[in-house]
Amino acid sequence: MDMSEEKEEEYGIVIVGGGICGLATALALHRKGIKSVVLERSESVRASGAAIAILANGWRALHSLGVASSLRLTALPLQGGREVSLDKGLTKKIPLGIGETRCLKRSDLVNALADSLPPGTIKFGCQVVSVKLPPRTSHPILQLLDGRSIVTKIVIGCDGSNSVIADCLGLKHAREFSLSAVRGLTNYPNGHAFPFEGVRMRRNNTIVGRVPIHHKLVYWFVIQRSSSSAKDVKASEDPEIIRQLAVKSAVNDFPAELKQMIEDSDLESLSLTRLRYRAPWDLLMANFRQGTVTVAGDAMHVMGPFLGQGGSAGLEDAVVLGRCLAGKLGGVDGAKYGRPEVMKKVAEGMDEYVKERRMRVVRLSTQTYLTGLLFQPDPSLLVKVVCIVLMAVLFRDPMNHVRYDCGTL
Known part of the structure; x- marks a missing residue:
């Protein structure tokens, strides 16, 4: 079916962005018996960035999504880490925390997620450029680059650091x-x-x-x-x-x-x-939900690579969002999503998701931000001292972020 025919359809749940978080969110909903559609701007499954480190908390999320076992066959576990200062001739160990850490090819990860979805879930060549929230119907309208429009009931923005959906929610731009x-x-x-x-x-x-x-x-x-x-x-x-x-x-x-x-x-x-990031103080006060529109992954909390948690945090988002929405939509026919009482339940589920995720991503982003400042070219002595003091006060166990468990679907 071509998109000219689909133009007249009203989708129940649309996920904008077919990267790691978007596919994981669709899979989380699928595991709970909820159908969704993923709009991806490219013409095939994309995997930019070559590879991605997945720490123990990310593997817990992958296990909930049902793809951990197959992905373990593609990469071997890491035994530790080292940081070497060639200027000073110093070497120190980098702790990986408890549990397993592996580095996955991004293509292996996105393909595992995509292959686990029902055929037709991903719609390629669909770049969303704007979102309208009509006050009367509360049904979001997605405008595509080629002029087509898609009417839906629920929108989840997983469209990265330059997120159109985040802009719709009024989130401050990534720095x-x-x-x-x-x-x-x-x-x-x-x-x-x-x-x-x-x-x-x-x-x-x-x-x-x-x-x-x-x-x-x-x-x-x-x-x-x-x-x-x-x-x-x-x-x-x-x-x-x-x-x-x-x-x-x-x-x-x-x-x-x-x-x-x-x-x-x-x-x-x-x-x-x-390298881009959303400031921790912006995340603390941001509005992550308007009506039945929300965000996940980099669209919500893009962060630097200094903790290796960006991808794993997005996988956690998918599991938590899938669980929260399923708790409100379980047993509800997709044809009834537009009803006011159902939309109220969806908003409640999204609020539960935001409440559960907010402080987790604030803490991750704060630790990543402070670590990133120390990686900046020629940081001043004052910046170094402030960052080290804050890290010691706020993150006495620097690997505690790996112990986090997002729970099951």
Whole structure:
């Protein structure tokens, strides 16, 4: 069925964005017997960013979604981590917390989620550019880039840091760290000799990380001072320029094996992005629900990669939102979603979701923000002292975030 026919349909639940959180949310609802539609702007399942670390709390969420066992077959567990200061010649261990930590290819994760959904759930080539909330019907109208409109009853925005749905809710725009990240994958056909640990090396305000996925595949990243120059804008669109930028600008002063790893990387896996975040104080007061519209994942709480919790937090959102909505919609025929009494229940379920998630994401974002300030190029002594004191006061156990359990569906 083409979209010209679907234009006249009224969907019950629409999830905007077919990334990790959007697919996970659709799967959570599906596991509870609730049908939804995912609108994805690309023409296929997308997996930008090469790979993603999933800590123990993320694996609990994946287990609830029913995909943990299959994903464990794609990546080996990490045994620990190290942080190396090449300037000072110092090395310290990085705790991974309790439970398992693995680094997954993003394509493996999104494909596992997408393949678990009923056929036809994902509608490709549907880029939402605006949302209207008519006061009389309270039924959101989604305007697509090509001029088509979709009328729905419930909207869940999982459309990333530049979220159209977040804008509709009046959330403040995501802010930018003065850092950018190059990410990629390198395949070793004959196997690599790296230990199964995450390694972060730092020199002259540049950080290079390396994380094995399995015996033949390694994920790596380069974090450095960002620039808005025309060269960087062009680089963000050209994989070969991204690779050369990482090699020449970032790792010339690093061990030769790292430079070789980047030179041998898979061009299709490369990306260059500016690191963004929602300020913790904005999250504390933000309105995450209007009518039957809410947000999840990066659209709600985009954060830097410094704790490795962005993806896992989005998976937690999906489980909690699925549970809260199912508690209100269980047994309700989708054709009745537009009725006022049902919409009241949906709003109550979304409020429960927001209440349960707010302080969790505020704490995660605060810890990530403070850690990110210490990664900023040349932080002042005052900034360092304030961040260290706040971390000691607010996060006495720096790995406590891994112990969090979002519960089951």
